[in-house]
Amino acid sequence: MSYGKRIDTLCSLLEKTHTFADIGCDHGYCTLYMLENGLCRRAIFSDISKGSLQKAQTLLARFVDEGRAIGVLGDGFYGVPKSVGEVLIAGMGGGEMISILSHPRYGFMPEKFVLQPMHDSEKLRKYLLENGGYITRDFTFEDGKYYDVIVGRKRGENEERQSYTPLETEFGRENLALKPKAFIDRTKKLLNDIEKYLLTENLQQSSREELLKRKERLEGVLSL
Numbered sequence: 403m404s405y406g407k408r409i410d411t412l413c414s415l416l417e418k419t420h421t422f423a424d425i426g427c428d429h430g431y432c433t434l435y436m437l438e439n440g441l442c443r444r445a446i447f448s449d450i451s452k453g454s455l456q457k458a459q460t461l462l463a464r465f466v467d468e469g470r471a472i473g474v475l476g477d478g479f480y481g482v483p484k485s486v487g488e489v490l491i492a493g494m495g496g497g498e499m500i501s502i503l504s505h506p507r508y509g510f511m512p513e514k515f516v517l518q519p520m521h522d523s524e525k526l527r528k529y530l531l532e533n534g535g536y537i538t539r540d541f542t543f544e545d546g547k548y549y550d551v552i553v554g555r556k557r558g559e560n561e562e563r564q565s566y567t568p569l570e571t572e573f574g575r576e577n578l579a580l581k582p583k584a585f586i587d588r589t590k591k592l593l594n595d596i597e598k599y600l601l602t603e604n605l606q607q608s609s610r611e612e613l614l615k616r617k618e619r620l621e622g623v624l625s626l
């Protein structure tokens with residue numbers, strides 16, 4: 403059963419693991435995919451909203467009854483042990499994801515992660531690289547809207563930190579190297595939007611300068 407291209411893309415990036423955690427699970431589709439396909443022995447699905455968690459409880463009822471799926475009502479990694487094999491956080495802002503990963507009491511860098519931020523991908527990449535994460539995939543895909551997805555793992559103790567250039571941090575290393583169609587299309591759309599904004603009357607000089615700098619970076623990306 404398909405739940406749409408975005409969910410299918412996320413599922414295709416999830417790997418077999420002992421324990422899977424879906425943070426901000428809402429409907430619980432990805433957890434169902436992991437359990438139904440034998441990709442994890444146990445799953446923790448959590449959400450800060452009672453209503454959202456209830457949707458997943460209903461969808462996953464048979465696995466909950468078997469004791470293989472455990473629902474947690476709470477913020478971020480509350481109730482999620484550091485020993486969890488793989489974490490999915492999708493559909494919230496990059497800033498919110500950073501708050502979850504860096505929470506003073508419950509935060510940690512997961513062994514493996516799939517993160518799909520709705521915005522602030524650049525901040526999230528920077529956080530991951532500076533805080534013990536190792537990014538293995540980071541690309542843009544399209545499903546009606548454009549989405550960034552960042553896949554990775556905890557960096558090994560003696561493993562060197564990845565050195566991303568400022569452009570790679572802003573746009574994603576894989577996007578710049580492989581230029582997937584969705585990334586190029588989104589870049590063209592952003593350029594188009596900027597060109598429209600620049601025509602706005604009474605645009606503040608500082609805003610104009612910011613827009614022009616961004617326009618230059620986007621044009622640079624297209625000409626790479």
Ligand SMILES: C[S@@+](CC[C@H](N)C(=O)[O-])C[C@H]1O[C@@H](n2cnc3c(N)ncnc32)[C@H](O)[C@@H]1O
Pocket residue numbers: 425426427428429448449450451454476477478491492493494498502
């Ligand atoms: C837009 S939905 C995305 C659902 C699903 N992950 C997906 O990608 O389709 C975002 C979900 O995250 C939950 N959420 C937001 N902030 C959260 C947090 N700090 N901890 C746990 N859940 C959170 C919301 O209640 C909501 O159910």
